[in-house]
Amino acid sequence: xxxxxxxxxxISPLTFSQGNRKASxxxxxxxxxxxxxxxxxxxxxxxxxxxxxxxQALQLSQSGQYQAAAIxxxxxxxxxxxxxxxAQIKYILGLMLTELNLNQIAAFQFVDVIRGxxxxxxxxxxxxxxxxADELGDDTLINYAMSxxxxxxxxxxxxxxxxxxxxxxxxxxxxxxxxxxxxSSIGIGSRYYGQALFQKGLAYLxxxxxxxxxQVFQTMASARRRAGVTDTNRVAALLGIARxxxxxxxxxxxxxxxxEVPRDHFLWHEALNEQTWAMLRGARFRSVLSQFHxxxxxxxEDDYNPESLILRSxxxxxICKYDEMEKVLSLFEKTYGPVRSQVSIxxxxxxxxxxxxxxxxxxxxxxxxxxEQRSALKIPFMVAExxxxxxxxxxxxxxxxxxxxxxxxxxxxxxxxxxGLGRYALKVLNTRSQNTKITIGEVAKVQMTNMRTELKDxxxxxxxxxxxxxxxxxxTVKKRIQGTDLPEARVDDNRSRDFYVQNGYQYYPFNGExxxxxxxxxxxxxxxxxx
Amino acid sequence: MVKSLFLIMMAAxxxxxxxxxxxxxxxxxxxxxxxxxxxxxMVRMRNVVTNKKFEMGLQYGWxxxxxxxxxxxxxxxxxxxxxxxxxxxxxxxxxxxxxxxxAKQLSGPGFDLDFNRAPKPxxxxxxxxxxxxxxxxxxxxxxxxxxxxxxGLLGIGFSQYENNKTxxxxxxxxxxxxxxxxxxxxxxxxxxxxxxxxxxxKEGALREGSADPGYGVFKDRIHYTNxxxxxxxxxx
Numbered sequence: 047x048x049x050x051x052x053x054x055x056x057i058s059p060l061t062f063s064q065g066n067r068k069a070s071x072x073x074x075x076x077x078x079x080x081x082x083x084x085x086x087x088x089x090x091x092x093x094x095x096x097x098x099x100x101x102q103a104l105q106l107s108q109s110g111q112y113q114a115a116a117i118x119x120x121x122x123x124x125x126x127x128x129x130x131x132x133a134q135i136k137y138i139l140g141l142m143l144t145e146l147n148l149n150q151i152a153a154f155q156f157v158d159v160i161r162g163x164x165x166x167x168x169x170x171x172x173x174x175x176x177x178x179a180d181e182l183g184d185d186t187l188i189n190y191a192m193s194x195x196x197x198x199x200x201x202x203x204x205x206x207x208x209x210x211x212x213x214x215x216x217x218x219x220x221x222x223x224x225x226x227x228x229x230s231s232i233g234i235g236s237r238y239y240g241q242a243l244f245q246k247g248l249a250y251l252x253x254x255x256x257x258x259x260x261q262v263f264q265t266m267a268s269a270r271r272r273a274g275v276t277d278t279n280r281v282a283a284l285l286g287i288a289r290x291x292x293x294x295x296x297x298x299x300x301x302x303x304x305x306e307v308p309r310d311h312f313l314w315h316e317a318l319n320e321q322t323w324a325m326l327r328g329a330r331f332r333s334v335l336s337q338f339h340x341x342x343x344x345x346x347e348d349d350y351n352p353e354s355l356i357l358r359s360x361x362x363x364x365i366c367k368y369d370e371m372e373k374v375l376s377l378f379e380k381t382y383g384p385v386r387s388q389v390s391i392x393x394x395x396x397x398x399x400x401x402x403x404x405x406x407x408x409x410x411x412x413x414x415x416x417x418e419q420r421s422a423l424k425i426p427f428m429v430a431e432x433x434x435x436x437x438x439x440x441x442x443x444x445x446x447x448x449x450x451x452x453x454x455x456x457x458x459x460x461x462x463x464x465x466g467l468g469r470y471a472l473k474v475l476n477t478r479s480q481n482t483k484i485t486i487g488e489v490a491k492v493q494m495t496n497m498r499t500e501l502k503d504x505x506x507x508x509x510x511x512x513x514x515x516x517x518x519x520x521x522t523v524k525k526r527i528q529g530t531d532l533p534e535a536r537v538d539d540n541r542s543r544d545f546y547v548q549n550g551y552q553y554y555p556f557n558g559e560x561x562x563x564x565x566x567x568x569x570x571x572x573x574x575x576x577x
Numbered sequence: 578m579v580k581s582l583f584l585i586m587m588a589a590x591x592x593x594x595x596x597x598x599x600x601x602x603x604x605x606x607x608x609x610x611x612x613x614x615x616x617x618x619m620v621r622m623r624n625v626v627t628n629k630k631f632e633m634g635l636q637y638g639w640x641x642x643x644x645x646x647x648x649x650x651x652x653x654x655x656x657x658x659x660x661x662x663x664x665x666x667x668x669x670x671x672x673x674x675x676x677x678x679x680a681k682q683l684s685g686p687g688f689d690l691d692f693n694r695a696p697k698p699x700x701x702x703x704x705x706x707x708x709x710x711x712x713x714x715x716x717x718x719x720x721x722x723x724x725x726x727x728x729g730l731l732g733i734g735f736s737q738y739e740n741n742k743t744x745x746x747x748x749x750x751x752x753x754x755x756x757x758x759x760x761x762x763x764x765x766x767x768x769x770x771x772x773x774x775x776x777x778x779k780e781g782a783l784r785e786g787s788a789d790p791g792y793g794v795f796k797d798r799i800h801y802t803n804x805x806x807x808x809x810x811x812x813x
Contacts, residue, residue, distance in 0.1 A: 305603060310610035333604055344621035345614055414615060538600070543719040551605060554716045559724075560621045561714075562614075567606045 096127055100135070107142055113462055116142035120467035133164030137171055140178075148452050149178040150478060151471045153187050160194060169199045176200065180207050184445045184482075185438075189215060206236035213245055222249040240266060240279035247286045251293055259290040276311045285313055288320065297328030309566060315346075318566060322354065331361055332537065335570035342377070343560040347417075350432040350497075352382045352504050359511050366576035368519050375508055375515075385426040386501040389494050392425050399487025406434055406490055410443070429497060433490045442486045449479050522575075535573040620712065624759050625724045627658040627709070627812060634764060636808020638670055643802055645680045645692050645777045647673035652806065656707065664707040668732065672698040674739075689785040695777030696740035696792045703734030703748065715755075726754040730766055738775060740792035746772030748804070760813060766806040774800045 100122055107115035119139040122128055128135065140155035156178070159171035172195045179187035192211050200208050213228030229246035232238050243266040250259035263286035270280035288303035304321035307314050322337045338358040341351065355378040362371035396402065405423060409430035412420045420427050433439055453475045462468045538545075546553040556568065638650040650673060656666030676684075680692040711727040732748035750768030757763070775795040777783075782790045 302603060305607075308610065309608045309612050312613050314612055333601070336604065345612075347621075416616075543716070552716065553719070554714065554722050555718075555720050557624060557714070557722050559623045559714075562611050562619045565612050569600055569604070 093127055096122065096125055100128065100131070104138070107138060112142045112145040113459075116146060117462070117465045117467050120465075120470065133159050133162045133167040133171075136162075137167045137174075140171070140174060144174070144178060147455060148471060149181050150184075150449055150452050151474055153178045153182065153184075154474055157187075157190065169196070172196075173200050173204065176208050176211070177204055180211060182445055182448055183441055185441065206232045206238050206242075210236075210238040210242050210245075213242065213249075217245060217249060217252075220252070222252045225249045234269065240270065240282075243269070244279070244282050244286060247283075247290070251286075251290055254293070256290045256294045259293075260287055263287045263290065275308050278311070278313070281307055281311045281313045285317055285320075288317065288324075292320070292324050292327075295327070297324050297330075300324035301328065301330070301333075314566075315349075319351070319354070322357075326357065326361075331365065332570050334358075334361055335572075336568050337566075339556075339568035339570065340565045342374075343565055345560060345562070345565055348428050348431055350385075350428040352378065352501065355381070356504055356507050356511065359508075359515075363511060363514055363518065364576075365572070365574040366518060366522065367572065368515055368522065371511070371515050375512060378504075378508060382501055382504070385429060386498065386505070388424075388426050389429060389498050389501070393491070393494055393498060399484045399491060401487065402490035402494070403483040403487035405430055406439070406443075406486055409434055425494070429494065432497075433493045436489065436493070439486055439489055442482050442489075446479060446482050446486075449475050449482070453479070534575070536571040537573055538571050623712065623724075625712070625726070625756050625762075625812070626661070626759070627664065628661045630658050630812050632656040632658065632664065632666070632810050632812045634808050634810035636764065636766075636806045638804055638806045640770075641803040641805055643677060645677055645695065646697050647675040648677055649673040650701070652808070654705070654808075654810075656705070661712075662709045664709070664728075666705050666707070668701075668703040668705050668734070670701040670703075672700060672736075674699065684785065690783045691785045692777055692783060694783055694789055695779075695795055696738040696742075696775050698774070699737045699739060701734060701736040701746070703732040703746070705730065705732040707752065724756040726752075726756075726762075728752045728754070730768060732768070736772060736774065740775060740795075742775075742797075744773040744775075744797070746770055748772075750804075754810065760811055762810045762812070764806070764808050764810045766804075768804045768806075770800075770802040770804050772800055772802070773797055 099118060103115050103118035103122060106112075106118065116139055119135050119142060123132055123135045123139060136155045136159050140152040140159070143149070143152035143155065153175055156171040156175035159167050160175065162168075172191060175187070175191040176195050179191045188211050192208065192215055195208055195212075197205060197208055197212070209228050209231045213225045213232075216222070216225035216228055226246055226249045229242040229249065232242040236242070243262055247259045247262040247266070250256070250262060263283045266283035267280050267287070270277045270283065273280060284303065284306045288300050288307070291297075291300035291303050294300075301321055301324045304317045304324060307317035318337065319341060322334055322341065325331075325333045325337060335358070338354065338361075341354050342358065355374055359371045359374040359378070362368070362374060392405075402425075405425045408423050409427065412423060412427070413431065417427075423430060434443070453472065456463050456468055456471050456475075459468075463472070543553050554564070632655070634652075634654040634656075636652045636654065638652055640646075640648045640650065650670040652668055652670040654666055654668045656664040658664040674697050676692050680690075682688075683690040683692065708729040708731075709726050710729055711725075713725045713727070714722050715725055716722045728751070730748070730750045730752050733746070734748075735743045735745050737743050748768045748770045750766055752764060752766040754762040754764045774797065775792070776798050777795060779790070779794050779796075781787065782794050
């Protein structure tokens with residue numbers, strides 16, 4: 047606010063002097079058309095009136111009457127007589143709209159200024175556009191602003207944001223070294239510091255420089271040491287370390303790092319899933335089966351995770367636990383059979399991306415309801431959840447929320463809504479909203495198409511696993527007939543229950559129900575039944 | 578990814594599947610905090626589901642603080658569970674009509690008090706409300722764990738006495754159920770019973786050898802009795 051006031055004070059004398067200069071120019075070099083004598087007399091008067099309106103609008107903006115100023119500036123910006131001042135008017139209009147929390151509409155004004163290539167206002171507009179685009183979180187606007195911004199022109203206070211966004215764009219374009227440079231320029235005091243470190247670590251991982259990535263994540267974790275055990279940046283750093291160890295193929299170190307992720311953080315679920323892979327690669331099959339018991343608990347019934355079921359069945363195959371394997375394969379078919387058919391039917395029946403978006407929108411309102419109350423959804427709940435949790439979709443949904451807030455701001459303000467600016471703003475917001483919905487819908491459609499293909503592959507794997515299971519079962523039956531089959535055995539046969547209790551652990555045999563405090567604590571105690 | 582699964586499995590050695598694996602310390606629980614899920618709830622796929630189910634029970638009741646009359650009673654109960662947390666039902670108790678051990682001792686030489694002259698309870702009927710507070714489980718062996726329910730109890734009803742009068746009563750307490758499987762449970766209820774009843778004490782009226790004054794001489798008043806019920810319930 048204070049900054050804006052100073053800015054306006056600086057701009058307004060320029061406006062007046064510019065206006066006067068133009069007027070004096072006209073006196074010296076009048077461009078008079080002999081064919082239009084009336085115009086010759088009327089035009090300067092009209093011009094003066096417009097300039098009065100313009101200075102009035104600036105006075106309104108200086109006195110903090112942003113809405114009145116914005117309405118007036120909006121109508122002035124459309125006047126062809128003021129086309130030479132258009133960049134300035136639009137820029138100030140953008141500032142007014144920013145003050146009214148109408149960032150999307152403001153962004154359009156700044157884009158107009160940038161396109162106009164006005165030497166004085168383009169840089170200012172780019173800087174402001176970068177700020178509002180950052181607020182809005184819209185990738186298109188961010189890309190547009192960052193492609194034009196010169197970091198050196200950006201004030202110190204916003205430079206970290208610009209560097210961070212540039213880094214993100216470099217990451218998306220797979221220019222990882224440049225991304226590292228951009229992220230490295232963000233200082234420890236910046237609010238982007240944590241995110242920048244995380245992205246920097248990811249960039250190193252993309253370049254397969256795992257040791258440097260680990261160092262970056264360790265720095266990040268240390269920086270958040272005092273923020274608490276469940277600080278998201280700290281937990282993300284721990285997860286980053288674990289992923290880097292996995293990428294280094296140091297399975298034990300990866301498992302150990304995953305176990306550092308606190309259980310009462312939402313990222314723990316990802317850690318649990320990924321840890322399974324580290325255990326599997328480290329050939330810790332008993333541990334893998336223990337983890338699967340948690341991953342396939344009903345607490346995760348809404349998660350789309352077909353791969354883990356197939357993986358579990360294969361582990362059972364390798365330890366000759368055919369009954370268990372059959373249960374897991376049946377669970378796969380029971381869970382993902384309907385998903386596969388529903389996805390296929392939906393893809394066949396709906397082509398319009400907006401239909402896909404509407405399912406995502408429904409999911410948002412249904413996500414906390416019990417399963418039986420989700421029938422309004424035409425695509426499987428877990429599919430909608432998976433798509434909605436994609437980074438790009440999440441960002442777009444957040445952007446939609448911001449647009450919606452702007453729309454409500456205008457609609458709840460009749461004195462703005464009924465003006466030309468109000469009508470224009472609503473039109474812009476509706477168009478942006480519609481386009482974003484289409485983008486989300488298109489992403490959803492692509493994802494669902496990929497899922498259909500993926501599930502087809504998984505079903506082939508299931509058939510293959512079943513074939514292997516039946517063959518192995520035949521062998522087992524033969525051995526049983528010969529009397530050489532193994533009895534059911536547990537790895538802790540020679541341990542009593544008291545052993546665990548005496549060592550400070552609670553011991554509960556699994557009896558079919560899943561308790562929240564057990565998730566992540568299951569231990570598979572069976573032995574291989576193979577001879 | 579999926580195609581690589583078999584390769585991974587093939588590449589991995591099964592030698593690690595040794596005969597006697599110790600559970601690695603790093604895989605045992607280190608935290609007491611709970612994972613965070615969007616949907617709340619402590620337990621899924623619970624073994625004991627009571628929602629919209631009926632329950633029948635048979636129980637033995639012990640009137641723990643009853644001084645004069647027989648402290649035993651037998652009861653039957655029936656409940657309907659309106660949801661997982663609430664049950665409404667009725668209890669019927671047939672009281673044993675004898676005297677307590679204390680009262681029997683007072684009938685001997687030296688006291689000569691015959692409490693059989695006082696009106697004894699015959700039966701009681703109560704409406705009962707159960708609020709389940711905790712669903713839990715207990716580990717009892719390496720291969721067996723049982724589920725439990727802790728519940729609050731609230732009852733209102735009446736008791737019929739030998740003097741042909743009915744007396745109102747209120748009861749409140751806590752109950753604990755131990756489930757042997759998803760249907761059969763052992764139920765224990767501890768209640769405080771606040772009820773109106775005839776006082777079995779009247780100077781001169783109980784003296785053995787004197788004329789029986791009839792039930793009318795015993796005045797009514799509020800009694801407080803602790804009760805403990807133990808029985809078996811079946812959920813269906």
